[in-house]
Amino acid sequence: MAFLELKNVSKSFVSSRSRSTSLAVRDFDLEIAPGEFFCLLGPSGCGKSTVLTMLAGFEHPTGGEIRVNGQPVEGPSKDRCVVFQGDDSLYPWLTAAHNVEFGLRMAGMPSAERRQKVEAALGLVGLSGQGSKFPAELSGGMRQRIQIARALVIQPKVLLMDEPFGALDAQTRHVMQHELRKIWLATKSTVVFITHDIDEAILLGTRVGVMTAGPGGTLRDVVTINIEGERDRLDPAYTRYYAEVHGMIRDEVAKSVRAMAA
Amino acid sequence: MTPSKTATLPPPIAIPRPALGPIARFLVAILPSIIGFLSLFVAWHVAAAYLVQSVLFPTPLATFGKGLELALSGQLWIQIGASLKRIILGFAAGSLIAIPIGLAIGSFRTFRKLVEPWTECLRFIPSVALITIAVIWFGIGEESKIFLIIYATVFIVILNTAAGVSAITPNKIRAAQALGATRWQVFAFVGLPATVPYILTGMRLAMANAFTTIVAAEMIAANAGLGVMLWDGRMFMMIEEIFVSLVCLGALGFITDRLFRLAILRFAGRFSPTM
Ligand SMILES: Nc1ncnc2c1ncn2[C@@H]1O[C@H](COP(=O)(O)OP(=O)(O)O)[C@@H](O)[C@H]1O
Numbered sequence: 053m054a055f056l057e058l059k060n061v062s063k064s065f066v067s068s069r070s071r072s073t074s075l076a077v078r079d080f081d082l083e084i085a086p087g088e089f090f091c092l093l094g095p096s097g098c099g100k101s102t103v104l105t106m107l108a109g110f111e112h113p114t115g116g117e118i119r120v121n122g123q124p125v126e127g128p129s130k131d132r133c134v135v136f137q138g139d140d141s142l143y144p145w146l147t148a149a150h151n152v153e154f155g156l157r158m159a160g161m162p163s164a165e166r167r168q169k170v171e172a173a174l175g176l177v178g179l180s181g182q183g184s185k186f187p188a189e190l191s192g193g194m195r196q197r198i199q200i201a202r203a204l205v206i207q208p209k210v211l212l213m214d215e216p217f218g219a220l221d222a223q224t225r226h227v228m229q230h231e232l233r234k235i236w237l238a239t240k241s242t243v244v245f246i247t248h249d250i251d252e253a254i255l256l257g258t259r260v261g262v263m264t265a266g267p268g269g270t271l272r273d274v275v276t277i278n279i280e281g282e283r284d285r286l287d288p289a290y291t292r293y294y295a296e297v298h299g300m301i302r303d304e305v306a307k308s309v310r311a312m313a314a
Numbered sequence: 315m316t317p318s319k320t321a322t323l324p325p326p327i328a329i330p331r332p333a334l335g336p337i338a339r340f341l342v343a344i345l346p347s348i349i350g351f352l353s354l355f356v357a358w359h360v361a362a363a364y365l366v367q368s369v370l371f372p373t374p375l376a377t378f379g380k381g382l383e384l385a386l387s388g389q390l391w392i393q394i395g396a397s398l399k400r401i402i403l404g405f406a407a408g409s410l411i412a413i414p415i416g417l418a419i420g421s422f423r424t425f426r427k428l429v430e431p432w433t434e435c436l437r438f439i440p441s442v443a444l445i446t447i448a449v450i451w452f453g454i455g456e457e458s459k460i461f462l463i464i465y466a467t468v469f470i471v472i473l474n475t476a477a478g479v480s481a482i483t484p485n486k487i488r489a490a491q492a493l494g495a496t497r498w499q500v501f502a503f504v505g506l507p508a509t510v511p512y513i514l515t516g517m518r519l520a521m522a523n524a525f526t527t528i529v530a531a532e533m534i535a536a537n538a539g540l541g542v543m544l545w546d547g548r549m550f551m552m553i554e555e556i557f558v559s560l561v562c563l564g565a566l567g568f569i570t571d572r573l574f575r576l577a578i579l580r581f582a583g584r585f586s587p588t589m
């Protein structure tokens with residue numbers, strides 16, 4: 053049974069200055085099963101973030117419908133927690149531990165219980181003992197881990213991640229991908245993960261959805277990645293998937309570059 | 315408008331120094347400030363004692379002597395107390411009025427449109443220009459002065475508070491929503507703390523306004539206060555009293571401003587501008 057359903061979803065934005073509308077996503081159809089790690093891949097500007105924003109309930113589709121567990125999405129909910137692209141969603145006036153416990157505090161959990169869960173969540177993302185630091189005192193990679201711990205600690209039904217490792221250096225990114233894969237293998241929660249990096253999508257996803265070039269992108273193809281357990285870039289299966297997805301993306305990036313030049 | 319819109323310069327980049335003990339480090343750190351203050355008084359002394367050499371320009375020593383005399387007689391404290399009381403009352407009332415209005419302007423577009431004509435027109439009328447009408451309306455008692463201080467405080471705090479609310483990045487709000495925060499929780503746990511540095515900056519600027527206003531108002535209509543000291547000093551040619559009042563104004567302004575800076579640093583020290 054489908055857990056997340058996007059039925060013929062489209063989204064256009066009305067520009068307040070020029071009064072013109074621009075299409076960000078069109079005719080987007082997708083069903084995601086519980087426990088899937090779905091990677092949404094596409095060239096920059098094709099509408100990936102817009103899809104995620106609608107799944108989170110921050111924006112409403114202008115056409116079509118989004119359902120979670122059969123219910124239409126009406127607004128944001130802690131069932132669908134978000135890890136944002138940049139680190140401007142952390143609260144700089146709170147310590148790392150207080151950032152992580154934010155959701156538990158909002159739910160009114162007693163502080164002793166909170167502390168225990170926060171400690172565990174910090175451990176899960178490899179930041180044990182760093183809880184008393186403020187975001188400004190942490191590196192970019194550590195801040196992304198805080199964001200991930202903050203979302204994991206409330207055990208959302210769905211984790212929505214928008215290029216969470218996009219701003220990290222290659223080394224840190226590889227470590228984080230590895231950690232996230234381990235966390236997902238352990239928890240098997242439903243994840244929608246946005247990226248423009250083919251390598252990242254194939255290392256992490258159970259399925260990879262490739263979008264057409266934007267603006268006004270839609271889903272072009274979905275590739276199922278059948279590699280169990282921890283994944284390895286030297287695995288011949290990985291290379292085959294890479295070539296397949298790369299072929300799709302190459303056409304779309306070429307289109308988007310042409311569109312930009314025009 | 316950003317909180318950096320103040321009269322102070324950004325701190326210079328720190329250059330690493332060889333290791334020193336804590337006391338020595340502290341002395342080295344405050345030495346430039348001490349030299350700066352001393353140079354102020356040395357310049358004053360040189361100007362008064364050697365360059366001008368007139369009874370119309372007392373030296374720092376003469377001024378402090380007079381100040382000590384007035385302090386011991388209790389006169390000085392009455393004047394300072396009168397001015398400070400008006401400033402504190404008006405400033406507190408003005409901030410209490412302004413902060414909710416600023417928060418509402420920043421949060422609700424309709425409210426902004428409703429209130430903007432008021433703030434945008436009235437804030438260009440300086441509080442000093444309202445002294446005459448305040449005296450006609452409220453008499454020469456405390457009410458007129460407190461009204462003027464409120465007026466001097468309100469607009470600048472409103473504008474800074476509203477600017478603070480609009481400066482919150484949308485992702486901070488969205489993150490809270492996706493973590494289960496209710497509307498009220500988003501306001502109390504995200505909107506308010508993110509705005510505090512802006513509110514404090516607005517209050518800091520308003521405090522400077524309050525000092526200007528109170529002196530002018532007291533010079534025109536009051537029985538006690540540092541402004542009265544200035545005016546009486548002119549009427550009765552008590553130059554030293556004038557200088558004592560000026561020094562007190564400088565010192566009080568400096569101390570209150572430092573207190574605000576400390577509060578801003580405490581609340582906003584972690585508030586990296588890039589985040
Ligand atoms: N809030 C918005 N208002 C207007 N246009 C928007 C808005 N958000 C996104 N867009 C437009 O929608 C298109 C897709 O954007 P986005 O979803 O951010 O792409 P991606 O995440 O794939 O890079 C872009 O052309 C972008 O300019």
Ligand SMILES: [Mg+2]
Nearest residue numbers: 100101102137
């Ligand atoms: Mg994006």
